[in-house]
């Protein structure tokens with residue numbers, strides 16, 4: 001049994017405005033107010049415009065729910081219209097910054113080099129990166145999912161020292177399973193998550209690899225989360241669509257009851 005605390009993170013993507021965010025987080029807080037969920041870390045990843053509202057709620061009610069951003073600029077400040085810096089996110093007490101989500105890689109041409117600079121930017125400001133990796137359908141059909149995903153891990157972690165890397169969260173999200181209802185089998189998820197952990201051991205040490213949390217993402221729901229979480233190298237889920245429904249997300253957080 002690993003002593004890694006599972007991390008269940010809801011990536012809202014471009015959904016829920018700041019008023020909807022408040023109602024949503026209040027529902028989560030109410031449903032998770034007992035002690036049972038303390039063995040699971042719960043995070044929400046709202047749009048930037050919601051973060052201040054979420055912070056106010058979490059601080060005011062002393063909620064245990066963590067929150068973070070869906071992206072972070074590789075730059076510290078300056079003439080980068082539309083970008084949000086790590087310093088700004090840190091000021092809002094964000095715990096996490098997602099880096100390299102497949103939608104950023106696909107629609108914003110984010111390369112492994114850019115992701116690497118964003119991972120470094122997150123660490124400069126004390127944010128924990130959630131580095132997203134995973135293969136598309138063609139790569140999967142060709143059977144190259146492990147090599148493809150490990151190359152993204154190598155690229156994202158280039159030059160990151162062990163004392164930072166040991167805190168990273170890596171989210172394995174096969175692109176063909178995102179928002180499609182097509183969930184990877186637990187064995188598919190384990191194959192790649194296990195390979196990621198083995199690569200971390202090669203890059204750093206087994207001790208470090210054993211500390212890092214590796215999430216699975218891609219059509220996670222209350223009905224499939226328990227089987228995925230039963231895999232030895234899966235330490236949580238990065239949840240998209242199902243995280244927009246507070247009741248469903250709570251069931252995912254309580255995966256041990258499913």
Ligand SMILES: O=C[C@H](O)COP(=O)(O)O
Pocket residue numbers: 011101173177178179180181217218219220238239240241242
């Ligand atoms: O970040 C979350 C993933 O992209 C998964 O999204 P999904 O649960 O809607 O498939």
